[in-house]
């Protein structure tokens with residue numbers, strides 16, 4: 241990541257890479273050097289379209305006086321045709337990014353992607369697409385919010401990009417943040433909506449690549465309680481869920497698993513805080529994974545998709 245950018249004569253200081261920030265290829269710009277310093281500006285261009293990213297104070301009686309929002313102005317042939325205010329408000333420095341990506345086929349110009357990063361130790365990156373329709377109106381569609389890095393890739397070769405994000409359902413569900421493995425969640429823009437296509441056939445090559453990487457993990461990584469759920473899930477996407485499940489049952493060492501002491505309420509009608517001790521029960525690591533997979537609708541793929 242570049243450390244200093246100079247655009248339109250204004251200095252834009254990009255954020256240094258730290259654990260707290262997304263480490264993908266997209267640059268994030270610091271819109272405010274501090275609560276009082278000048279707002280920075282970033283511009284991208286495509287044909288006769290120019291997009292300017294800047295920032296300003298939040299005009300709300302409920303907002304902190306130091307809070308800011310990103311402001312995105314779109315110009316066609318030097319005439320401003322649209323303005324978007326970021327969903328999130330943030331104090332300095334405030335990390336944002338803009339880029340062009342071609343996501344949909346039913347218009348003439350690429351989509352404008354606004355990336356907002358919340359800051360903080362973990363979470364959250366939010367991507368919003370600004371789509372220009374053939375009647376020249378603009379639609380704003382929130383594509384995804386996730387923790388960490390995502391990337392655009394044309395996974396099916398149709399010329400339009402899909403968004404790959406880490407699947408946060410696997411984050412800190414079975415292990416610490418650092419030890420959580422997350423398979424890809426894949427999102428496609430279809431008929432104006434962000435659609436999850438993770439389990440569709442066109443996503444297989446992505447899952448296979450992820451699985452190849454997992455398979456190169458060493459023995460110590462495989463001992464992580466965060467490893468097996470991702471391994472089983474991605475195998476389920478590929479039609480080998482049952483084999484992966486069996487492999488986990490034969491391989492995992494109960495004594496190594498932090499979630500071996502997970503406690504549930506055996507009465508599903510009761511929330512855990514209202515559950516009497518007599519109905520509480522410790523469950524094993526496999527039981528825990530099974531319950532969660534049932535909840536996210538993936539258990540059937542584990543049970544019945546043997547891939548044979």
Ligand SMILES: [Ca+2]
Nearest residue numbers: 394396398400
């Ligand atoms: Ca595509």
